[in-house]
Amino acid sequence: MGLWQQSVVKCADNCGIFKAVIIGMPKWHHSRGRVGYAFRMAVRDKSREYRGEKLPRGIIVRTKQPIKRKDGSTIKFDENAFIAISNNKPLGNKVKGPVTYECGHSVRNMARWIF
Structure with missing residues (x-):
């Protein structure tokens, strides 16, 4: 549910984080995440060019x-995929893959960057 x-999620944008x-x-949230929920994450796999935080925030955009x-x-x-955010703006500038309609409704202030 x-x-x-401790769930492993993939990054859905081009910010430099992979997992x-x-x-x-x-x-x-009762300790469970659904589409549109914000969370704190620990970066496990990243590119060499990524110079962001070690514990950034993210928003869930796809789930199994x-x-x-x-x-x-x-x-x-x-x-399971997320978009990394900082100060309510995405870290990347391009979203890879589909983003659910419900995500835009739950995160109104970010809808113009995600969609």
Whole structure:
């Protein structure tokens, strides 16, 4: 049911991070992450050019867990992916792969950069 702490996630943008591990969620998330939730992560695999934080924040954009929509349909992906953020702006400038519609609704202040 969603992503838990110590879940390995892939980066969906070109900020220089390849893989990260979730280390913190806000208390009101009940320690599980869904699409659109923000979290703190530890970088596990990165490119040499990445000069950002060791513990950046991110937003979940894709999950393996099926997402139910109001019309009754479900959607799921082959991987868990995130977008790295800093000061409510993405670290990268290009998003790789699809981003769910629900992500834009839960993160309104970032919707213009993600979509």
